Amino acid sequence: MAPTRRSSSKKERRQESEKLILSAAEKVFAEAGFGGATMQLIADVAGLPKANLHYYFPTKESLYRQVVQNIFQIWLQAADIFDAADGPAEGIGAYIDAKMEISRRHPEGSKVWASEVMHGAPVIQDYLETTLMEWTAGRADVIRRWIDEGRMDPVDPDHLLYMLWATTQHYADxxxxxxxxxxxxxxSDDQWEAAKASVKQIILRGIGALD
Known part of the structure; x- marks a missing residue:
């Protein structure tokens, strides 16, 4: 049993180190951008030797891409309810709640994503052309189905998604x-809940998803 405990402890230390590095990198990239960030600065913020960063992430680009991928994966998880919902009020409403909560709890990650895209996505363009494009097409299909079923007004699915992203991520960016x-x-907590309710009311009534 001892080797198992040592192995488990080593794995936990590795996970904790990676979490510490990614948290520091998210903060530094959000404040300095990809060009202004350095591995040394990230190491200083993480409180770790620079060599530790290179052990887990050989290059600044590999670390940056992991930070970007992390926030996008969190956003993808927030959309799970979107696909399984009975209709737009439930699906889009839950999506708004989740995205705004992410903006509250992961503001730096959202800022990294926004800065990257505003600069023409020099590092993650391939990600936009694959993962993001496929995800967007899938959600647009769900919206079109709701429109065909008469559950909401006929609006352009892409522009609705752009509006949802812009509105919810505004609270972070x-x-x-x-x-x-x-x-x-x-x-405050109450103000966040009021903000979620307002955004849902404005958007859902605007697309005819509420009575």
């Missing part, structure tokens, strides 16, 4: 602006 307009304080 422009968090400082929101805090400033909120008297210099982050949104």
């Amino acid at each position: 422009f968090g400082h602006q929101i805090e400033t307009l909120n008297g210099g304080a982050p949104l």
Whole structure:
């Protein structure tokens, strides 16, 4: 049993180190961008030797791509309810709730994604042309089905998705602006719940998904 415990402990230490590195990298990439970030700076923020970073992530690009992939995977998981929902009110409503909660809890990851795309996606263009394109096409098919079933107004699925992304991710990407307009304080729990309710009401009524 001892070797098993040692093996488990080693695995846990590895996972903890990777988590620490990714958290630091997310923060540094969000603040400095890919070009301004360095492996040394990320190591300093993580509180680890630079050699540790290169052990887990050989290059800055490999670390950056992992940060981007992580936030996208979190977004994909948020859309699971989208596919299984009975209709747009339930599916899109739950998607809005989940995406806004992600903006609340993972703002740095969202900022990294936004900065990358605004700069023409020099590192992850291949990801946009494959994973994102396939995901978007699948969700657009679900929206078209709801439209055909008369559950919502006939709107362009792509533009609806763009609006959902822009609205929910605004709370992460422009968090400082929101805090400033909120008297210099982050949104409270009650304010977050009110924001989710408002966004759902505006969008779902706008597409005819609510009575």
